[in-house]
Amino acid sequence: MTGDGTYVATVDRIEEGLAVCLLEDDDEVVCERHVEEEELPDDCGEGAVLELTLRDGRIEELEFDPERTRRRRERTQSRFDRLSRRPDEDGD
Template sequence: MTDHYTATLDRIVDETTAVLLLEDEGSVVDERTVDVERLPLDGRHDGAVFDVELADGSLRAVTHRPDAERDRRERLQDRFDRLSERPPDDDS
């Protein structure tokens, strides 16, 4: 059985192990640790977004998605900006 997920690189531990958060429909459903060498070079940083394929529970393919990563960062920045705006003074 083959499963496909979106994954976010949560962190790299001791420069050798990557922690991926697997997502399904926007929710984290699993966490996997993999050898950093299994990740594409351009995706070896916190917050990188990947398409991940698992076959019988084993990692089969990892594809970096820089466009999805950029979109996610922009959405998060927009949300942060909205939350950091001060509400208008209510001097009525």
């Protein structure tokens, strides 16, 4: 059970109108919560990073963090680009 507080959450996927949000604490996923897709803030979709506040075990607030979302997407793309290079492209 995740305690009350504010967490970083990533929209992992949206299935049948439910967004599966992975909640993090110190950069580790601690649980997942399901949110009705229409309850997500505007401009949110898969991969969006949110600030999620829990009170009494319920989601009290969801706030989209566009800057953190942009940085995560850039880091992920950079990792993918590095992994997709052939070894001879790195000068090895």
